[in-house]
Amino acid sequence: MTMNKMLKTLIPIDIAKGLYLTGKHFLRVFSTANRRKVTLHVCSEYPEVKATVQPRFRGRLTLLKDEQGEIKCVCCLACEKICPTQVITIESGKKEGRKTKLPVRYDFEMERCIFCEFCVESCGFDSIILNHQFELAAYNREDFSIGMLGRSQNMFELTPVADFSHDRS
Amino acid sequence: MQTMTLTQTCAMAILQAVAVVIFIFIVVPLTTFAERKVLGYLQDRLGATRIAGGHTGLTGWLNRGMWRMGKVPFLSIVRGLPMFIGDIIKLLTKEDIIPTKADRAMFIAAPALSMIASVVVFAAISFYPGALFTFPKGTPILGGLPFQGFITDMNVGLLFILGIASVGVYGIVLGAWASNSKYPLLGGLRSAAQIVSYEVPLTLSLLTPVVLTGTLNFNEMTRKLATEMPITAVPLLFVGFFIYLTCGFAETNRMPFDMPEAENELVAGFHTEYAGMKFGFFYLAEYINMIVASALASAFFLGGPFLLPFGLQKYIIDVPFLGKPNVLWFLLKIFFLLFTFIWVRGTIPRYRYDQIMAIAWKYLIPFTLVLVMLAAAVRYAA
Numbered sequence: 217m218t219m220n221k222m223l224k225t226l227i228p229i230d231i232a233k234g235l236y237l238t239g240k241h242f243l244r245v246f247s248t249a250n251r252r253k254v255t256l257h258v259c260s261e262y263p264e265v266k267a268t269v270q271p272r273f274r275g276r277l278t279l280l281k282d283e284q285g286e287i288k289c290v291c292c293l294a295c296e297k298i299c300p301t302q303v304i305t306i307e308s309g310k311k312e313g314r315k316t317k318l319p320v321r322y323d324f325e326m327e328r329c330i331f332c333e334f335c336v337e338s339c340g341f342d343s344i345i346l347n348h349q350f351e352l353a354a355y356n357r358e359d360f361s362i363g364m365l366g367r368s369q370n371m372f373e374l375t376p377v378a379d380f381s382h383d384r385s
Numbered sequence: 386m387q388t389m390t391l392t393q394t395c396a397m398a399i400l401q402a403v404a405v406v407i408f409i410f411i412v413v414p415l416t417t418f419a420e421r422k423v424l425g426y427l428q429d430r431l432g433a434t435r436i437a438g439g440h441t442g443l444t445g446w447l448n449r450g451m452w453r454m455g456k457v458p459f460l461s462i463v464r465g466l467p468m469f470i471g472d473i474i475k476l477l478t479k480e481d482i483i484p485t486k487a488d489r490a491m492f493i494a495a496p497a498l499s500m501i502a503s504v505v506v507f508a509a510i511s512f513y514p515g516a517l518f519t520f521p522k523g524t525p526i527l528g529g530l531p532f533q534g535f536i537t538d539m540n541v542g543l544l545f546i547l548g549i550a551s552v553g554v555y556g557i558v559l560g561a562w563a564s565n566s567k568y569p570l571l572g573g574l575r576s577a578a579q580i581v582s583y584e585v586p587l588t589l590s591l592l593t594p595v596v597l598t599g600t601l602n603f604n605e606m607t608r609k610l611a612t613e614m615p616i617t618a619v620p621l622l623f624v625g626f627f628i629y630l631t632c633g634f635a636e637t638n639r640m641p642f643d644m645p646e647a648e649n650e651l652v653a654g655f656h657t658e659y660a661g662m663k664f665g666f667f668y669l670a671e672y673i674n675m676i677v678a679s680a681l682a683s684a685f686f687l688g689g690p691f692l693l694p695f696g697l698q699k700y701i702i703d704v705p706f707l708g709k710p711n712v713l714w715f716l717l718k719i720f721f722l723l724f725t726f727i728w729v730r731g732t733i734p735r736y737r738y739d740q741i742m743a744i745a746w747k748y749l750i751p752f753t754l755v756l757v758m759l760a761a762a763v764r765y766a767a
Contacts (some may be wrong), residue, residue: 231733236733238427245426259429
């Protein structure tokens with residue numbers, strides 16, 4: 217036992233292990249911090265350097281369009297039914313030359329949304345996604361009610377980023 | 386080389402001293418800056434990126450461009466450089482308080498003593514064995530003379546360094562005592578005990594190269610250690626390097642052994658009562674001591690101005706550029722060791738006081754004695 221302890225003191229493997237660990241962290245931050253081309257940062261300065269998120273990050277609900285510019289949604293109302301906080305309201309309509317129905321109103325109350333992604337999972341037509349946006353702050357309550365026609369933000373485009381971010385690319 | 390007159394000798398010595406002081410005053414602020422950054426990186430932070438203050442005035446002007454620099458990989462590392470201008474301005478403009486009951490003369494002399502002891506050591510440290518450059522013929526006093534890479538080439542260089550370096554502890558102890566306060570005194574006494582204890586294994590570990598080379602001359606030792614060592618001396622020097630480094634940490638009061646200023650036990654240790662530039666001198670002295678310890682380690686154990694340590698240089702002595710001594714290698718080794726100082730600080734927590742003493746007396750001293758004996762055996766065999 218004492219022999220073991222003496223050997224441990226003379227050959228400081230634990231210190232080497234600690235140095236290896238901190239050195240690894242140093243190199244990781246040193247080689248990734250604030251680099252644009254690195255997809256995931258250990259740490260970076262968020263407002264100046266655009267923050268990257270994990271691929272499965274759940275951001276704001278977005279309606280998708282296909283290659284012809286047609287709305288993919290067919291108004292099956294699966295998302296409206298499954299939504300735990302009932303933030304989606306869909307009104308269906310008809311259009312010349314389209315076999316399926318299409319939404320004339322698709323309202324999304326982001327104020328109450330819990331970003332659970334149930335709507336996306338329930339969608340059988342892959343017509344909605346949660347995008348990677350997280351800078352969703354707004355000055356007015358009304359701005360959180362997003363529809364298909366909104367001027368500042370709507371269901372098809374990204375929410376305009378507020379002025380506090382220095383990188384709007 | 387022509388013989389120098391007295392005027393020439395004096396002028397040369399002054400020039401070299403100024404060069405060394407400039408070197409110190411560039412490297413020390415860079416080390417404090419690097420300390421902030423490296424500690425941050427070790428802990429998955431970014432460290433200092435700008436200085437506190439508003440968007441206007443001096444701080445605003447110094448911080449200008451710092452946000453944009455963050456986007457460029459290289460510049461994002463040197464961001465926060467205004468920090469060391471800020472540091473100097475802060476230290477110089479702080480109110481300089483001397484406690485009423487303090488011993489005035491000692492209180493003022495202590496930081497100076499500790500600072501002088503650490504700077505004077507550079508007189509014997511050789512950055513390069515030979516002339517760095519030669520003054521052109523037209524120069525007023527020094528025309529045609531070589532600018533040496535060392536200030537003096539003493540026969541007892543190592544002895545001089547060890548002697549002067551151990552004076553530094555007087556600065557700490559006197560400063561602690563002159564403050565006339567409890568915690569500084571405790572810190573000073575701890576420091577005295579610690580530094581006196583670690584002086585022994587430090588000197589013994591430096592004795593290994595001395596025994597192997599048979600000289601105390603700095604240049605001679607560096608050259609022989611890099612080029613003329615038998616292969617059996619390599620493990621001895623390798624182990625000796627780590628022992629020297631451990632003792633170096635203790636001698637400079639750095640993190641795993643920073644007993645004199647253990648914040649959670651002794652307010653701020655020996656410099657609790659100091660403010661302004663007097664504190665700045667203690668601070669500077671600590672960092673200069675770090676440079677000295679790294680310089681000695683790199684000269685005696687890492688080959689100094691030669692590229693390869695432990696006598697391995699003799700295998701590449703004929704290679705055109707790498708075989709020659711170069712002041713760059715020496716500076717690189719110093720910087721790497723300074724990084725190691727910070728790295729160890731960010732990794733190992735402070736030891737208990739009795740553990741520190743136990744390491745010195747029970748392990749390091751017997752171990753270094755064995756090393757010295759083995760070194761003597763190697764020397765005898767060669």
